[in-house]
Amino acid sequence: MAAVSEPQEFSFQAEISQLLHLLAHSLYQSKEIAVRELISNASDALDKMRYVSLTEEAHRDEAPLQIVIEGQKEPRQLVIRDNGVGMTREELVANLGTIAHSGSLEFLKKAVSQNKGDLSLIGQFGVGFYSAFMLADRVRVRTRSFKETEGWEWESDGTGTFRISPAGPLERGTEVILHLKDDVSDFVEESRIRSIVRRYSSFVPHPIRLGDQVINDQKPIWVEPKSQVTEEQYLQFYQHLTHHSNESPLWHLHLAADSPFQFRSILYCPPSNIELLGFGRLEHGVSLCAKRILVQSDCRELLPDYLRFLHGIVDSEDLPLNVSRETLQDNTVIRRIRNTLVKGVLDKLNQMADQAAGGFEEFHRQFGGILREGIPSDPANRERIAKLLRFPSSDSDGAKLTSLDEYIKRAGPDQKPIYYLGGPSLASIKTSPNLEIFRRRGIEVLYLSDPIDEFVMSTMQTFDGRPLTSIDSENVELPEVEAEKKADEEPLVGTTRVLELFKAALGDRVKEVRESKRLTDSPCCLVNADGGMSSQMQRLMKMANQDFMPASRILEINPSAPLIRRLGSLSSNRDHDDFIKLCALQLWANAMLLEGTIPEPESMVARGQSFMEEAAQKRSTIIV
Numbered sequence: 001m002a003a004v005s006e007p008q009e010f011s012f013q014a015e016i017s018q019l020l021h022l023l024a025h026s027l028y029q030s031k032e033i034a035v036r037e038l039i040s041n042a043s044d045a046l047d048k049m050r051y052v053s054l055t056e057e058a059h060r061d062e063a064p065l066q067i068v069i070e071g072q073k074e075p076r077q078l079v080i081r082d083n084g085v086g087m088t089r090e091e092l093v094a095n096l097g098t099i100a101h102s103g104s105l106e107f108l109k110k111a112v113s114q115n116k117g118d119l120s121l122i123g124q125f126g127v128g129f130y131s132a133f134m135l136a137d138r139v140r141v142r143t144r145s146f147k148e149t150e151g152w153e154w155e156s157d158g159t160g161t162f163r164i165s166p167a168g169p170l171e172r173g174t175e176v177i178l179h180l181k182d183d184v185s186d187f188v189e190e191s192r193i194r195s196i197v198r199r200y201s202s203f204v205p206h207p208i209r210l211g212d213q214v215i216n217d218q219k220p221i222w223v224e225p226k227s228q229v230t231e232e233q234y235l236q237f238y239q240h241l242t243h244h245s246n247e248s249p250l251w252h253l254h255l256a257a258d259s260p261f262q263f264r265s266i267l268y269c270p271p272s273n274i275e276l277l278g279f280g281r282l283e284h285g286v287s288l289c290a291k292r293i294l295v296q297s298d299c300r301e302l303l304p305d306y307l308r309f310l311h312g313i314v315d316s317e318d319l320p321l322n323v324s325r326e327t328l329q330d331n332t333v334i335r336r337i338r339n340t341l342v343k344g345v346l347d348k349l350n351q352m353a354d355q356a357a358g359g360f361e362e363f364h365r366q367f368g369g370i371l372r373e374g375i376p377s378d379p380a381n382r383e384r385i386a387k388l389l390r391f392p393s394s395d396s397d398g399a400k401l402t403s404l405d406e407y408i409k410r411a412g413p414d415q416k417p418i419y420y421l422g423g424p425s426l427a428s429i430k431t432s433p434n435l436e437i438f439r440r441r442g443i444e445v446l447y448l449s450d451p452i453d454e455f456v457m458s459t460m461q462t463f464d465g466r467p468l469t470s471i472d473s474e475n476v477e478l479p480e481v482e483a484e485k486k487a488d489e490e491p492l493v494g495t496t497r498v499l500e501l502f503k504a505a506l507g508d509r510v511k512e513v514r515e516s517k518r519l520t521d522s523p524c525c526l527v528n529a530d531g532g533m534s535s536q537m538q539r540l541m542k543m544a545n546q547d548f549m550p551a552s553r554i555l556e557i558n559p560s561a562p563l564i565r566r567l568g569s570l571s572s573n574r575d576h577d578d579f580i581k582l583c584a585l586q587l588w589a590n591a592m593l594l595e596g597t598i599p600e601p602e603s604m605v606a607r608g609q610s611f612m613e614e615a616a617q618k619r620s621t622i623i624v
């Protein structure tokens with residue numbers, strides 16, 4: 001590295017300047033969060049140092065790792081010091097001059113405006129350090145990296161620029177010095193500092209010293225037996241792990257295994273799914289410790305993607321300290337821990353689902369969408385995950401959700417398949433003509449308006465030995481339809497001719513036109529060839545890939561619908577052929593529209609116009 005002996009001035013990344021402005025206008029109550037964020041950074045730096053000193057001979061160090069807090073009245077400043085890894089000059093520029101995650105600021109702005117200026121979420125967005133400017137009008141960071149012998153000082157008043165200068169041979173670690181603003185002068189009081197630490201940082205796993213006292217708890221609650229841990233401790237530990245102060249988890253799970261390999265774990269489910277708010281995919285992982293020492297803070301290998309919303313810690317005696325990210329992927333111990341965690345979580349969810357007041361509904365509302373990703377990705381647990389899924393169905397006209405087990409119970413022993421219908425929205429599914437025969441016969445159909453659900457169904461194929469069947473497929477088995485035919489039905493005139501004309505008009509747009517056995521009121525519907533994709537799946541494939549060619553469909557017409565009957569009688573006169581063909585095209589287009597596909601818009605508009613002209617002409621004849 002080239003030596004830089006002069007102070008140098010830098011500009012903050014534009015996003016940071018905006019963030020600093022936001023922080024300057026934050027609420028008083030969120031100012032405490034700044035202390036927590038700085039302690040949490042210090043604690044991370046100590047974790048890293050402990051790891052380095054245990055794994056790198058050259059940096060072995062017996063001195064105790066600790067955080068020291070000092071409040072000073074003259075000059076009025078709060079100091080937070082650690083003997084962790086410290087930062088090099090390059091690290092200072094990169095870490096305290098830019099925002100790591102793009103999009104963080106936008107999301108934070110949204111969250112702040114929704115929460116009326118409350119910035120307590122700040123730690124979740126990787127911008128915790130900057131919260132120092134909520135308390136201070138000038139911040140100095142004096143630091144020396146364990147890799148170097150000389151240190152650096154970073155300084156800023158939070159208005160667009162920061163300056164870095166050489167600071168000589170400092171102690172290893174980092175000292176953050178906050179020159180406090182007038183309205184937070186009480187932050188130098190011992191009692192104030194003590195209460196903030198107790199509230200937000202009691203689980204920091206390193207001693208936090210104030211004067212000659214250690215003011216935090218540090219007990220690793222995950223190694224304690226469950227019966228010894230209080231709800232309050234679980235809650236505080238959650239808030240420590242996630243930086244979500246003011247928030248309680250939906251549930252927690254404390255697991256312990258001793259053979260054939262040993263580990264302890266606490267997993268937490270947060271109360272809400274921030275993916276639903278549009279903050280992209282959750283990328284945090286679970287903290288992995290080996291013999292109490294943090295090896296990796298966001299370990300993604302410990303849980304499958306479909307449980308990525310869980311927070312927590314896993315600590316094993318059977319892991320070496322120097323497991324690298326690469327070796328984690330095919331480490332047998334990790335794989336086994338992961339299987340045990342998945343089993344534990346699914347057991348827990350099953351128990352919750354069995355108890356009326358178990359909170360499962362809320363869990364499903366928040367995380368059901370992510371959980372179902374496990375159906376395609378985790379074949380071994382497919383059936384167990386499927387039991388936890390909930391769908392709207394015709395049983396409550398889409399108002400309530402049902403499980404597949406409840407569906408089967410209602411269907412009774414004679415009905416083999418589990419029927420479903422996908423569509424772009426609940427409203428459009430409910431108007432589908434394909435449902436008519438099911439409604440009349442009282443057969444329940446699941447309504448799948450979430451795009452992933454159809455994919456889930458077609459991957460599963462069966463549940464509890466019953467086929468999962470899309471009702472828009474060609475040969476949907478409906479027991480005893482024949483027996484239902486009305487004896488006194490009038491003979492239908494012209495159906496064969498109507499079918500011929502429809503075929504001629506539609507040509508290659510459809511695979512076939514035929515008489516329907518499933519329709520009772522609507523004139524027609526579209527169905528898919530057996531074994532092919534459902535309409536909704538084809539629509540989604542088309543959205544994902546413009547070149548996707550949807551399979552030709554079968555148009556079924558209902559000879560007893562009033563419109564088709566009338567076309568039947570008209571068909572005896574060849575003069576009406578063109579009109580019947582126009583109707584064929586329009587009926588087909590209507591059916592496509594109901595499924596969310598816009599078919600040949602130009603000709604559809606022209607047809608609509610010609611129908612209106614004809615109707616208007618008839619009216620004027622009546623008037624004249």
Ligand SMILES: Nc1ncnc2c1ncn2[C@@H]1O[C@H](COP(=O)(O)OP(=O)(O)OP(=O)(O)O)[C@@H](O)[C@H]1O
Nearest residue numbers: 041042045086095123124125126127128129130174
């Ligand atoms: N006391 C410290 N010692 C060493 N490095 C630090 C210290 N404080 C901050 N840093 C470095 O600065 C980076 C930015 O800190 P900041 O609090 O803004 O975000 P973060 O800690 O990465 O995110 P999060 O708050 O979500 O954990 C840290 O990742 C770390 O590399």
